[in-house]
Amino acid sequence: MSKQADSATSTNRAFKKRTGSKSDTIYAHIFDAILEHRLSPGTKLSEEALGEIFGVSRTIIRRELLQLAHEGVVSIRPNRGAMVANPSVEEARQILYARRLVERTITELVVQNATEKQLAELRKMVVDEQNCFTRGEMGTGIRLSGEFHLKLAEVAGNAPLTGFQRSLVSQTSLIIAQYEKVTRSHCSFDEHNQLLDAVAAKDTEKAISLMMRHMDHIDEKLNFDDEGATDDLHAIFSHVRG
Amino acid sequence: MSKQADSATSTNRAFKKRTGSKSDTIYAHIFDAILEHRLSPGTKLSEEALGEIFGVSRTIIRRELLQLAHEGVVSIRPNRGAMVANPSVEEARQILYARRLVERTITELVVQNATEKQLAELRKMVVDEQNCFTRGEMGTGIRLSGEFHLKLAEVAGNAPLTGFQRSLVSQTSLIIAQYEKVTRSHCSFDEHNQLLDAVAAKDTEKAISLMMRHMDHIDEKLNFDDEGATDDLHAIFSHVRG
DNA sequence: TGTATCATTTATGTATACAATTTTATTAAA
DNA sequence: TTTAATAAAATTGTATACATAAATGATACA
Numbered sequence: 001m002s003k004q005a006d007s008a009t010s011t012n013r014a015f016k017k018r019t020g021s022k023s024d025t026i027y028a029h030i031f032d033a034i035l036e037h038r039l040s041p042g043t044k045l046s047e048e049a050l051g052e053i054f055g056v057s058r059t060i061i062r063r064e065l066l067q068l069a070h071e072g073v074v075s076i077r078p079n080r081g082a083m084v085a086n087p088s089v090e091e092a093r094q095i096l097y098a099r100r101l102v103e104r105t106i107t108e109l110v111v112q113n114a115t116e117k118q119l120a121e122l123r124k125m126v127v128d129e130q131n132c133f134t135r136g137e138m139g140t141g142i143r144l145s146g147e148f149h150l151k152l153a154e155v156a157g158n159a160p161l162t163g164f165q166r167s168l169v170s171q172t173s174l175i176i177a178q179y180e181k182v183t184r185s186h187c188s189f190d191e192h193n194q195l196l197d198a199v200a201a202k203d204t205e206k207a208i209s210l211m212m213r214h215m216d217h218i219d220e221k222l223n224f225d226d227e228g229a230t231d232d233l234h235a236i237f238s239h240v241r242g
Numbered sequence: 243m244s245k246q247a248d249s250a251t252s253t254n255r256a257f258k259k260r261t262g263s264k265s266d267t268i269y270a271h272i273f274d275a276i277l278e279h280r281l282s283p284g285t286k287l288s289e290e291a292l293g294e295i296f297g298v299s300r301t302i303i304r305r306e307l308l309q310l311a312h313e314g315v316v317s318i319r320p321n322r323g324a325m326v327a328n329p330s331v332e333e334a335r336q337i338l339y340a341r342r343l344v345e346r347t348i349t350e351l352v353v354q355n356a357t358e359k360q361l362a363e364l365r366k367m368v369v370d371e372q373n374c375f376t377r378g379e380m381g382t383g384i385r386l387s388g389e390f391h392l393k394l395a396e397v398a399g400n401a402p403l404t405g406f407q408r409s410l411v412s413q414t415s416l417i418i419a420q421y422e423k424v425t426r427s428h429c430s431f432d433e434h435n436q437l438l439d440a441v442a443a444k445d446t447e448k449a450i451s452l453m454m455r456h457m458d459h460i461d462e463k464l465n466f467d468d469e470g471a472t473d474d475l476h477a478i479f480s481h482v483r484g
Numbered sequence: 485t486g487t488a489t490c491a492t493t494t495a496t497g498t499a500t501a502c503a504a505t506t507t508t509a510t511t512a513a514a
Numbered sequence: 515t516t517t518a519a520t521a522a523a524a525t526t527g528t529a530t531a532c533a534t535a536a537a538t539g540a541t542a543c544a
Binding site: 056057058059060078079080081 | 527528529530534535536
Binding site for chain 2: 497498499500504505506507
């Protein structure tokens with residue numbers, strides 16, 4: 001409703017001055033860093049350190065961290081500060097389940113509502129994404145992949161749903177950072193293009209089917225057997241006291 | 243994820259000390275006041291006034307207002323403070339649409355997952371709700387009606403979805419406050435009981451059908467023809483420079 | 485050497501002071 | 515009386531100071 005989280009970094013940015021003041025950039029900077037996997041799940045986010053980095057007081061940092069916590073990408077524990085969220089296996093499952101529901105609905109709405117202009121924008125986003133991956137800029141590519149899904153939500157035209165999707169996409173990125181199997185590269189842009197073909201053809205069934213397969217592929221990239229990158233000591237030593 | 247919004251007021255409360263400090267109660271107090279329609283859409287929420295009322299500094303009030311804004315029940319405009327949100331007709335439509343989607347999914351999951359104990363709790367909630375309405379405590383009744391739907395989401399067992407549902411239910415309450423037709427009483431508890439019957443019988447189709455009818459009835463109570471209680475001057479005088 | 489207790493340091497939680505902006509009131513002119 | 519310009523008041527935005535709790539390090543003791 002109020003705060004958006006468009007990218008604030010590198011590739012293809014527009015550099016247009018936003019109405020929002022500095023705090024917007026702070027939010028976006030941290031947000032992007034998490035989505036590009038430059039900040040790992042579990043990393044401590046010190047208020048004072050961030051304040052120095054961005055040249056503002058803790059007051060501002062505190063507010064931004066709260067926003068990020070709302071979004072689900074940051075976790076705040078009372079008296080112990082904030083850190084990049086590290087969703088548990090169960091949380092990850094629920095997030096991915098919810099995302100399937102939302103993506104299904106969004107796909108349906110996109111087929112109904114997408115204009116030519118919007119389709120063109122979506123095509124362009126896929127190109128940008130592909131360029132990143134071929135250039136080896138994995139982090140930015142991952143973020144752009146997420147922004148593609150967010151753009152779909154916008155095209156669907158339901159603001160509450162878009163907000164929810166933003167949260168789900170962000171958290172999916174965190175889940176990938178934490179549970180991704182080694183030696184697997186993201187080639188989602190190909191699937192993104194196929195999806196847009198189905199959308200352009202107004203083929204709802206096919207579009208949904210492709211989107212669900214896309215979700216399957218995300219699942220397949222994950223390994224929920226071990227408790228993720230950020231070592232969960234409780235899980236690791238769960239056998240100790242029987 | 244972190245902050246819940248269980249009732250903090252009157253009927254059937256438990257008075258159990260929560261772990262959270264005073265700020266939890268502040269959030270809940272404002273939240274409940276809005277959901278019980280004691281605070282009307284558009285009402286200014288002054289930081290200083292609220293600070294005095296709750297005996298805390300603006301720092302705390304600010305944080306709570308931000309939380310409420312994220313929930314969608316409060317609207318914050320830069321340099322101009324916070325007010326109870328007054329969703330436009332279009333926003334209302336989108337919220338109700340999103341809610342249908344979520345309620346459908348939740349209903350499906352509830353039929354699958356609900357335990358006997360949970361069903362009993364749900365039954366009890368409907369009794370409480372009914373008692374309120376027969377006693378003439380409309381505000382509390384409206385809130386409990388919302389909490390019933392929230393409880394369903396909890397039973398469904400998907401945390402992200404529950405969070406989204408909380409936001410949608412709250413905003414629905416606001417929409418009703420703003421667009422409800424005159425002289426129509428809420429008798430949702432009856433439909434709630436029928437829904438629970440279908441859930442108990444594990445009849446997914448019927449449960450969903452009942453839930454969708456329930457949503458229809460909410461729609462029918464609303465009048466989107468005029469722009470709601472809080473006067474929208476732009477809409478009223480749209481013909482002037484037209 | 486290992487453990488427990490206490491002191492120190494560090495970080496977060498809240499209140500307050502001041503700056504910037506908006507709103508309201510006042511005054512002057514048409 | 516209405517409008518415009520200006521001054522005053524009130525409200526929000528941000529930084530900082532202090533209070534409180536957690537994490538760390540030091541010391542005493544077994």
